[in-house]
Amino acid sequence: MLRSEIMDDIDTLLDTGDFTLGKHLQEFEKAFASYCGVKHAIGVGNGTDALQLALGANGIWDGTRVITTPFTFVATVGAIVACGARPVFVDNGDDLCISPEKIERALHIHDAQAILPVHWAGNVASMFEINRIAKSHDLAVIEDVCQAIGASETYSVMGNVVHHCAGSFGNAAAFSLHPLKNLNCWGDGGMVTTNDDNIAREIRLQRNHGLVNRDEVIEFGVNSRLDTLQAIVCLKQMPDLDKMLDKRIAIASRYNEAFWGLKGVKVPLPRRGVRHTYHLYQLKVDKRDEFLSYLTGEKAIDAKVHYPIPVHLQGAARHLGYKPGDFPQCESDCKHVVSLPVHPYLTEEEIQYVIEAVRGFYEPKPL
Numbered sequence: 001m002l003r004s005e006i007m008d009d010i011d012t013l014l015d016t017g018d019f020t021l022g023k024h025l026q027e028f029e030k031a032f033a034s035y036c037g038v039k040h041a042i043g044v045g046n047g048t049d050a051l052q053l054a055l056g057a058n059g060i061w062d063g064t065r066v067i068t069t070p071f072t073f074v075a076t077v078g079a080i081v082a083c084g085a086r087p088v089f090v091d092n093g094d095d096l097c098i099s100p101e102k103i104e105r106a107l108h109i110h111d112a113q114a115i116l117p118v119h120w121a122g123n124v125a126s127m128f129e130i131n132r133i134a135k136s137h138d139l140a141v142i143e144d145v146c147q148a149i150g151a152s153e154t155y156s157v158m159g160n161v162v163h164h165c166a167g168s169f170g171n172a173a174a175f176s177l178h179p180l181k182n183l184n185c186w187g188d189g190g191m192v193t194t195n196d197d198n199i200a201r202e203i204r205l206q207r208n209h210g211l212v213n214r215d216e217v218i219e220f221g222v223n224s225r226l227d228t229l230q231a232i233v234c235l236k237q238m239p240d241l242d243k244m245l246d247k248r249i250a251i252a253s254r255y256n257e258a259f260w261g262l263k264g265v266k267v268p269l270p271r272r273g274v275r276h277t278y279h280l281y282q283l284k285v286d287k288r289d290e291f292l293s294y295l296t297g298e299k300a301i302d303a304k305v306h307y308p309i310p311v312h313l314q315g316a317a318r319h320l321g322y323k324p325g326d327f328p329q330c331e332s333d334c335k336h337v338v339s340l341p342v343h344p345y346l347t348e349e350e351i352q353y354v355i356e357a358v359r360g361f362y363e364p365k366p367l
């Protein structure tokens with residue numbers, strides 16, 4: 001059993017006392033990089049630090065501007081602010097990921113140094129277009145992959161078939177290993193991926209005080225290492241990761257099929273060629289609040305809203321000067337999204353129960 005295998009390795013770790021950095025972390029970083037199809041993976045303290053370190057290593061410091069989406073978890077924006085940079089919001093598209101067309105429009109008005117797309121819910125943002133825009137404006141691209149490990153896109157460029165994992169499109173990418181994410185440790189953890197040797201070296205330095213050896217510091221850094229113990233926990237899950245993601249995908253397909261014909265319900269179908277890993281299974285529905293209380297009350301289903309308040313309308317964002325109406329798609333989505341249980345341990349009865357509950361609330365579409 002996985003748990004006892006993990007405990008065995010932790011037991012060995014206790015004997016060595018090798019709690020920070022070291023061999024297990026290196027092994028996990030290597031497995032992670034290979035899984036994502038990138039050259040480097042660097043274990044850090046959490047997903048938010050991963051974003052902040054990735055931004056910093058790409059030259060995002062005081063006074064720079066970073067384009068991102070207001071439809072995200074607050075940490076995306078918190079990391080930009082923690083760098084001393086200014087978030088510039090751009091509305092999302094119907095897929096809940098940042099809209100490339102709207103980025104292009106925003107770049108007519110705002111100067112920016114980087115784009116931070118979020119692979120929301122396990123979907124893949126439109127990276128081909130985002131990278132094209134970034135290249136033509138000389139911007140760095142830092143991906144927020146905290147919800148999307150294992151997501152990927154296969155597409156063709158001038159007749160060649162290309163396959164990319166989320167986290168391998170940009171200059172650097174940030175992952176979270178928080179217990180609620182699709183690959184998770186027993187506490188907080190994060191990872192940065194990159195194909196750039198210099199960025200990788202910089203992040204390795206930064207996460208460990210800027211130390212090049214025991215006694216010498218060449219730049220001031222932070223303490224944000226991935227605990228060796230957490231690296232053990234995650235490394236043991238790597239062989240099963242795709243199996244677990246496939247279970248989510250299978251449940252999501254069942255839901256998509258069952259809810260496709262309901263009036264007032266929109267199912268989260270990915271673009272063609274995208275492997276959506278469904279960290280969240282989010283419907284967009286009419287009468288959302290009524291539906292939510294029906295599910296959580298009468299039906300006792302663990303449904304949630306991620307998230308009811310867009311980041312640009314949070315109290316923390318007041319100094320940025322945004323107002324209601326600035327990002328109509330995002331603001332409308334925050335009123336219509338609802339997440340259903342999609343974790344790989346759902347039983348057949350539970351899946352069926354959720355399906356029947358949803359079908360009991362909405363009418364079938366008239367033919």
Ligand SMILES: *Cc1c(COP(=O)(O)O)cnc(C)c1O
Pocket residue numbers: 046047048049072073075076118144146147175176177178188189190
């Ligand atoms: C979870 C999450 C983060 C932050 O990760 P932590 O490990 O909790 O710091 C950042 N961005 C998104 C989109 C997330 O879902």
